[in-house]
């Protein structure tokens with residue numbers, strides 16, 4: 307991705323919704339809380355009639371995200387999981403879905419439980435295992451879900467390559483882009499059909515909204531999904547859209563600082579005696595480094611690591627941090643630390659966790675935009691305590 311593209315994103319994000327109010331010329335896109343809109347007259351509707359179906363504030367946010375992802379239709383949902391569930395509306399009982407074994411815990415729970423109820427057939431694969439992926443694609447799936455980088459081990463999938471083989475068997479490809487945001491990766495430009503986000507994370511970026519968004523490459527698929535979003539009632543609220551739109555304006559600038567800090571944190575951890583392994587795609591020795599360099603505009607600010615001494619050491623680390631908060635979200639301005647096995651991935655059976663490489667000593671961090679020296683001092687103190 308070129309520097310020019312990135313700087314364009316910075317400007318587009320800042321200008322999100324600016325000067326769209328024709329009525330009063332409000333510089334910032336107004337918050338429209340009205341649940342309903344009058345008709346001009348008998349059988350003469352305006353653009354909006356009812357806020358589940360369409361809302362001006364939500365529509366502005368949806369269009370801005372669709373533009374940043376270079377897609378055609380954006381659909382704002384009440385949560386990230388609602389966006390994932392919305393994609394499931396495309397599936398019938400005879401359809402097969404392929405998901406990665408190490409996808410977001412909530413997505414894993416949703417797909418496995420819906421499959422158990424017979425809503426579709428499910429194949430769970432390690433998408434880095436070419437043979438396993440080929441075997442799954444031989445079942446001619448209707449949908450293949452990708453998540454790159456994956457949570458919590460930051461495994462990479464070559465979106466362009468995998469999308470090609472999926473399209474060859476007629477599968478739609480949907481990519482969870484939550485970990486990077488459109489500032490660092492645009493899956494639709496790599497061939498994907500759908501990209502979705504938990505806007506709760508980097509897009510809103512201030513840990514005060516739970517929301518989701520989905521963008522389609524084609525208008526046809528977008529209209530179909532927008533129809534379902536209204537039908538089942540999972541569209542996002544106007545207020546959440548307003549806040550997320552405000553958060554989005556600083557997304558590219560925040561990502562710059564998040565990444566600058568993350569690089570230093572990754573280096574620090576890599577050289578620390580209390581750490582067995584660091585998973586960060588920015589390291590040349592990371593198995594996904596080359597793919598990340600090719601398809602991303604940066605390495606992001608999420609990383610995970612194994613602490614020496616198992617779960618007891620992890621507990622001591624958590625008890626001795628001041629800057630990092632023990633919480634399971636990510637992508638906010640504040641640094642967060644979590645234990646995937648008992649937190650984000652608790653919805654997965656322990657056997658499935660181990661299969662996906664999630665051990666008891668694994669810790670995940672979302673590097674915030676605090677002063678990096680404060681972040682490093684905090685980690686240094688916590689890690690020293692963890693080994694006592």
Ligand SMILES: *Cc1c(COP(=O)(O)O)cnc(C)c1O
Pocket residue numbers: 385386387388410412413457482484485503504505506507516517518
């Ligand atoms: C948080 C998250 C989700 C789910 O989003 P919610 O807003 O919590 O419903 C999906 N995918 C990833 C990668 C996430 O981090």
